[in-house]
Amino acid sequence: MGKRLAFWLVVAVLSAAGLLPILYMLWRSVSVNGHLSLSYYSSLLSSERTWALLAHSITLATLTTIASTLIGVPLGILLAKTDLPLRKALAVTLTLPLLIPPYINALSWFYILGRDGVIASLMGNAVSNITSAWYFGLGGSVFVLTITFMPVVMLLTMAYLGTINPELEEVGRLFSKWPAVLARITVPMILPGISLAAMLVFLLSMGEFGVPTFLRYDVFPVESFTQFSAFYNFGAATAAAVPLAVITAILISLEWIFVRDRTYRLKTASDSGFLRIELKGWKRPILIITLIFAFTTVILPLTVLVARSMTLDAYRKALSIAHDSLLRSIVYAVVGATLLVGIGFLSGYFIHKREFRLWRALDLLTIFLFALPGTVIGVGLIGLWNRPSTDLIYTTPLIILMGYLAKYTALTSRITVSTLAQIPPSMEESARLAGVRWLNRIMQIVVPLSKPGILVAWIVGFIFCLRDLGITIMVYPPGYDTFTVRTFTLMANGSPQLIAALSVMMVAAVLLVMGAGWAAVHILRRR
Amino acid sequence: MKKWIWILILVVVAGAFLLWRFRSGRGENVVVVYVSEDRVFSEPILRDFERETGIKVKAIYDTEEAKSTGVMNRLIAEKDNPQADVYWANEPIRAEVLKQKGITTPYISPNADGIPDGFKDPEGYWTGFSARARVLIVNTRVHDAPSSIMAFVDPQWKGKAVIANPLFGTTTVHIAALFVLWGDDSAKKFMQAMKENGVKISTSNGESADLVASGEFDFSLVDNDDAVNRMRQGQPVKMVFPDQGEDGIGCLLLPNAVMLIKGAPHPSNGKKLIDYLLSKETERKLAFADCAQIPLHPGVEMPAELKDISQIKTMEIDYPAVAKKLVEIQPFLKEWVGY
Numbered sequence: 001m002g003k004r005l006a007f008w009l010v011v012a013v014l015s016a017a018g019l020l021p022i023l024y025m026l027w028r029s030v031s032v033n034g035h036l037s038l039s040y041y042s043s044l045l046s047s048e049r050t051w052a053l054l055a056h057s058i059t060l061a062t063l064t065t066i067a068s069t070l071i072g073v074p075l076g077i078l079l080a081k082t083d084l085p086l087r088k089a090l091a092v093t094l095t096l097p098l099l100i101p102p103y104i105n106a107l108s109w110f111y112i113l114g115r116d117g118v119i120a121s122l123m124g125n126a127v128s129n130i131t132s133a134w135y136f137g138l139g140g141s142v143f144v145l146t147i148t149f150m151p152v153v154m155l156l157t158m159a160y161l162g163t164i165n166p167e168l169e170e171v172g173r174l175f176s177k178w179p180a181v182l183a184r185i186t187v188p189m190i191l192p193g194i195s196l197a198a199m200l201v202f203l204l205s206m207g208e209f210g211v212p213t214f215l216r217y218d219v220f221p222v223e224s225f226t227q228f229s230a231f232y233n234f235g236a237a238t239a240a241a242v243p244l245a246v247i248t249a250i251l252i253s254l255e256w257i258f259v260r261d262r263t264y265r266l267k268t269a270s271d272s273g274f275l276r277i278e279l280k281g282w283k284r285p286i287l288i289i290t291l292i293f294a295f296t297t298v299i300l301p302l303t304v305l306v307a308r309s310m311t312l313d314a315y316r317k318a319l320s321i322a323h324d325s326l327l328r329s330i331v332y333a334v335v336g337a338t339l340l341v342g343i344g345f346l347s348g349y350f351i352h353k354r355e356f357r358l359w360r361a362l363d364l365l366t367i368f369l370f371a372l373p374g375t376v377i378g379v380g381l382i383g384l385w386n387r388p389s390t391d392l393i394y395t396t397p398l399i400i401l402m403g404y405l406a407k408y409t410a411l412t413s414r415i416t417v418s419t420l421a422q423i424p425p426s427m428e429e430s431a432r433l434a435g436v437r438w439l440n441r442i443m444q445i446v447v448p449l450s451k452p453g454i455l456v457a458w459i460v461g462f463i464f465c466l467r468d469l470g471i472t473i474m475v476y477p478p479g480y481d482t483f484t485v486r487t488f489t490l491m492a493n494g495s496p497q498l499i500a501a502l503s504v505m506m507v508a509a510v511l512l513v514m515g516a517g518w519a520a521v522h523i524l525r526r527r
Numbered sequence: 528m529k530k531w532i533w534i535l536i537l538v539v540v541a542g543a544f545l546l547w548r549f550r551s552g553r554g555e556n557v558v559v560v561y562v563s564e565d566r567v568f569s570e571p572i573l574r575d576f577e578r579e580t581g582i583k584v585k586a587i588y589d590t591e592e593a594k595s596t597g598v599m600n601r602l603i604a605e606k607d608n609p610q611a612d613v614y615w616a617n618e619p620i621r622a623e624v625l626k627q628k629g630i631t632t633p634y635i636s637p638n639a640d641g642i643p644d645g646f647k648d649p650e651g652y653w654t655g656f657s658a659r660a661r662v663l664i665v666n667t668r669v670h671d672a673p674s675s676i677m678a679f680v681d682p683q684w685k686g687k688a689v690i691a692n693p694l695f696g697t698t699t700v701h702i703a704a705l706f707v708l709w710g711d712d713s714a715k716k717f718m719q720a721m722k723e724n725g726v727k728i729s730t731s732n733g734e735s736a737d738l739v740a741s742g743e744f745d746f747s748l749v750d751n752d753d754a755v756n757r758m759r760q761g762q763p764v765k766m767v768f769p770d771q772g773e774d775g776i777g778c779l780l781l782p783n784a785v786m787l788i789k790g791a792p793h794p795s796n797g798k799k800l801i802d803y804l805l806s807k808e809t810e811r812k813l814a815f816a817d818c819a820q821i822p823l824h825p826g827v828e829m830p831a832e833l834k835d836i837s838q839i840k841t842m843e844i845d846y847p848a849v850a851k852k853l854v855e856i857q858p859f860l861k862e863w864v865g866y
Contacts, residue, residue: 479585
């Protein structure tokens with residue numbers, strides 16, 4: 001396969017899955033009763049409420065991003081770069097909240113901080129009234145979203161630390177202590193990864209609707225939501241989603257200008273060793289602090305969740321009504337993540353190389369799609385693919401996979417871009433000069449060097465496919481829902497025990513899959 | 528290189544398996560139904576139908592309470608190439624919207640006989656069954672319980688009442704029905720007076736019911752299943768059918784509504800499912816289930832907490848007008864909620 005062919009393959013897949021459905025929706029947003037009109041946009045932008053809600057959303061997203069980065073980067077460094085005990089267990093534990101639907105996270109914290117929650121029974125109502133008042137509002141929304149999305153920053157930090165060249169750090173260590181080396185050498189080198197993580201957290205928290213609604217903090221996505229839920233007006237709903245995408249476009253442009261060119265000069269080789277920080281006397285206090293953090297932010301709410309689902313009956317029931325959808329979810333997510341890595345790697349490669357003129361468009365399109373609400377993409381996919389001639393796509397899970405590709409290619413593509421930024425181009429270049437064909441260069445040089453990044457991309461893709469709700473609920477073939485959809489639809493008037501049991505099952509299933517993957521990799525390596 | 532080929536083969540095989548296994552079947556003995564009634568209540572009924580008829584049910588569920596927009600938007604988006612045979616809505620306003628958009632087609636089921644005319648579309652575009660009543664849920668420590676929705680604007684209850692966000696769900700329908708019944712001016716005055724009387728807004732009827740049960744508020748306006756559920760759990764609440772006096776406006780009843788989709792891929796199975804849903808037996812099951820819905824057929828057995836439809840003074844409701852009003856008052860409601 002030639003480079004050009006691969007490029008057009010990526011363009012074709014992303015057009016079919018994302019670009020055309022979105023163009024279809026954008027067309028609807030500017031055609032009112034068959035005429036070209038910007039009335040949806042003008043009525044949206046002329047309302048004061050729009051601006052107030054946008055300000056809310058940006059505040060929420062900014063605070064969540066700052067908090068997630070301030071916590072996630074140090075944690076990532078601690079867990080990837082130091083000799084802290086229990087590193088792997090802590091990394092897995094701290095990732096768990098990302099696997100649980102944010103709404104459930106908000107609920108389990110409500111069981112703790114609410115007026116009748118755990119705090120109330122331990123410290124009395126005087127205290128719980130204060131925690132409850134704080135929880136319902138901006139504070140609580142930032143808190144829950146930070147705990148949910150912080151793992152994105154932590155995981156990406158860990159991944160990029162694994163690819164940096166230890167020589168620079170070694171030189172630094174000759175003259176300074178670790179904190180200075182981290183601040184001046186290590187962190188700047190993984191800046192592409194950190195900025196990517198921050199941007200993803202920003203977009204995720206800006207698009208999140210369930211948690212702020214539950215916590216009474218009005219945000220902008222409610223606009224698009226009410227257009228869908230009360231008016232069934234696809235055009236106006238799309239128009240109401242566009243500001244989110246515009247903010248995204250501004251963010252990417254800023255990143256194009258500032259971050260990427262700065263780090264461009266920092267490319268290093270990744271083939272020699274790894275420098276680990278010895279914590280020495282700090283080991284015990286840092287371990288204790290990290291354990292306390294993991295306990296309060298993850299174990300405690302999970303325990304409350306498990307405690308509420310403590311009856312065996314709840315689990316038996318959960319298993320009997322949801323086992324088939326759980327299996328489907330895992331299959332869809334495995335296939336989805338693999339496709340996402342394939343397309344995302346190629347797309348990331350072309351964005352990184354900047355050889356084709358369309359690279360900016362590719363980057364912009366994927367991130368744009370990531371920022372749009374799932375419902376908009378879902379309706380677009382239906383509009384485009386629900387025709388008798390394309391039944392094979394629309395009436396099968398292929399349509400779900402297309403939805404995943406549309407929405408989440410940005411993740412794997414961007415992870416690839418940041419990974420490739422750390423691989424010296426000279427290697428591929430010399431292979432090219434030696435006459436090695438493009439596909440062979442990719443497979444034998446670029447892919448092996450980007451292994452850690454590819455692995456992280458797959459895990460992130462897997463998690464996001466698994467927890468997807470917005471697109472799946474719009475397009476899944478009747479009768480064949482996923483586990484997240486099923487949990488969500490059972491939440492209305494389902495018993496709290498059942499919902500808690502389903503959430504615990506989701507966590508257990510993901511851990512099993514990850515565990516199996518980890519074991520498989522180890523066994524393969526030993527051979 | 529070899530490893531990659533294996534991975535590729537594996538993905539292709541998995542993909543082929545998915546296509547073969549999880550295809551939404553056309554041409555088989557199936558019926559495709561989209562459902563907006565809560566899944567915990569609707570799924571058992573559909574399973575019974577499957578068992579009794581041998582027709583496989585393929586369903587897509589929605590959930591209003593958790594604020595999903597799935598099923599209705601999907602039905603509308605699929606208009607040109609319908610995938611669904613039947614839509615089971617949890618209230619008739621959605622049915623009216625679909626009728627106006629030309630997505631449904633008339634079907635008058637033999638089992639619709641006996642269901643009062645006020646709960647069916649005269650042309651057969653939809654038929655109602657098993658209704659939720661909009662009731663007052665009152666904490667039992669309140670002695671002189673309110674008996675009318677006017678209690679929301681009575682200074683006696685200042686700061687003691689809560690109501691679900693009127694932008695979502697059955698509360699929206701209720702407010703729209705009041706606008707139609709009273710006219711815009713009176714209804715707006717009522718809403719304004721509610722605000723001045725310190726009525727708080729919750730996210731859902733379920734939450735309102737919990738807030739009353741925990742004693743944070745004295746009463747709220749909810750669906751009767753929210754009240755019956757808490758009563759069955761032994762919580763200190765009771766249920767009052769509002770405005771039953773001679774001059775009272777009556778209690779708002781919102782039936783489920785079932786309809787056939789125009790161009791349905793399996794119309795004959797779709798009709799069988801509609802007949803099944805409109806049967807007395809289905810109404811009996813939904814009355815005894817936790818949703819505690821009131822049967823519309825006469826003479827259906829029901830639990831003690833419920834009232835027979837003949838004993839309830841019901842609010843007159845013009846569904847097409849309410850459907851229209853619902854859209855009209857959205858800007859007012861948004862402002863009222865404070866968005």
